[in-house]
Amino acid sequence: MNYKKPASIFAFAITVYLLLFLLTTVDAIAQDTNYVTFTAKGGDGIYKILHENGLTDPSCFNNFVGLNKNNLGKNNALIIGKKYKLPGQTTLPPDTTQKTEPVSLSEKMIVEPLFGKSLEHVEIVDQQLSGAVFYLVSGHGGPDPGAMGKIGKNILCEDEYAYDVTLRFGRELLRHAAKVYFIVRDPNDGIRNELYLKNSKDEVCYPDIEIPLNQVERLKQRVDAINTLYRNETPGTYKRCIEIHVDARDTKKNIDIFFYYHERSKNGERLASTMRNSIERKYQLKQPGRGYSGDVSTRSLYMLEKTMPTAVFIELGNINHARDQQRLIYENNRQALARWMCDGVMEDFKKSK
Ligand SMILES: [Zn+2]
Known part of the structure; x- marks a missing residue:
């Protein structure tokens, strides 16, 4: 009582x-x-x-x-x-939710809200990529989920896994003082740790344009975004467009990470080969005897033909193959892919000097 x-x-x-x-x-x-x-x-x-x-x-x-x-x-x-x-403020602060590029807080710290609340602060650990500019494109997005695989009842959508790896990759590049533009952007996904990434259709194209369903319009939209950004940068410096996808093949066909470049692009070939060889060395170190069969080849793809910066197109695996799926669904694997790709890029940047 x-x-x-x-x-x-x-x-x-x-x-x-x-x-x-x-x-x-x-x-x-x-x-x-x-x-x-x-x-x-x-x-x-x-x-x-x-x-x-x-x-x-x-x-x-x-x-x-x-x-x-x-x-x-x-x-x-x-x-x-x-x-x-608060310094220098006599009025209420402006709304910063519409920021389209990482915001520099100091020489050592930037903020990229695309990474989500817990990872948006990025510490710059060294200057290895200082001066380099990257245009990162994750494949598909918006109304187009790309290839779809399955694990039990769970559907794996290419655009979601490519996007998560792209964010992680971009975050690694930022840590080494690169300038990074994320061309495909999801306002609320952030970097995710789940095995099964929920499909969403709210991705937009830089800065915040709705993505059309029509494939040619969609690719043209991102090429325009990249080329506009490219023209605004200092000419003659290291700029690379890196596009990340997940392939879809027969369920029995397992494929390692592989690369395409444009046949007339020497720099594209060097970047693709350097990244590929860097990944091969990681596999040798982490899984001796596993081997690594990912290759580098030319292909006439719209995104490789039309983008003004040197471009490389990466396929992370076969979304239908059980072993390749492991590479995608575990967050530590997605993170390793990002780190490995970043290491390859750093090597290529050094070669460019
Ligand atoms: Zn694709």
């Missing part, structure tokens, strides 16, 4: 919660002379707060530290409950 006590505690908790909520809401837009201020909560850090408020200029970090140095903990940690000023 002792209901009253818990209920009143509950009511008290709600009141406190509401009060806190009101306080933080008011606080967020309170002006401290010329600055917007906020109160730090658990999990807040300077990069996170700057990013959330659209303060993307690299100078913002130092400005923030300068403005708030008396309230910062060790290594510029934010202290829960302390009030901080």
Whole structure:
């Protein structure tokens, strides 16, 4: 019969919660002379707060530290409950949800919301790819799922697996200071860890254009996006378009990762061969005796013919073959593919110098 006590505690908790909520809401837009201020909560850090408020200029970090140095903990940690000023802001922050390129927070940290909340902050670990520009295209997308395989009742769609590997690959390139454009983009998938990636039709083409169903229109749309971006970059520097697919063959035909380039592209041939040989060495190291039969060949493909940057087209395996499917469904395998491809690219970039 002792209901009253818990209920009143509950009511008290709600009141406190509401009060806190009101306080933080008011606080967020309170002006401290010329600055917007906020109160730090658990999990807040300077990069996170700057990013959330659209303060993307690299100078913002130092400005923030300068403005708030008396309230910062060790290594510029934010202290829960302390009030901080945002640099250079006298109005509410702009909406940053429509950003189409990774945002630089400092020389060491960028943000790419396409990777999803938990992986969007990318630490730049070295400068090995500094100056290189990549246009990454995952095959199909939007209304077109590409090839479809099956494991039990689960349908594997080419566009989803190609996209996940492409995001991971791009993230690796960014870690080495490359500039990366993701041409096919999903607003909410992020990098996923599940075995079976749910198919969605909401992918768009850079920057945020709906993808048509018609194949020629779809390919032309992405070529236009790539060539427009290409023209805006400094001429004469290392720029590569890398397109990632999953093939569909007979269920008995297992195929290793293989590459196409355009017959007149020497740079395309070098990139494809360098990536291929780099992957072969990884397999030798990780699975001695396995062998690796992925090849490099020319093929006249629309995406190889029409793109202005040197382009390479990669097929990750046969979506219908049980062994190839393992390469796709395990997130650590998708991550290894991404890292291996990145290593190959870094080798090719060195050769280009
Ligand atoms: Zn495809």
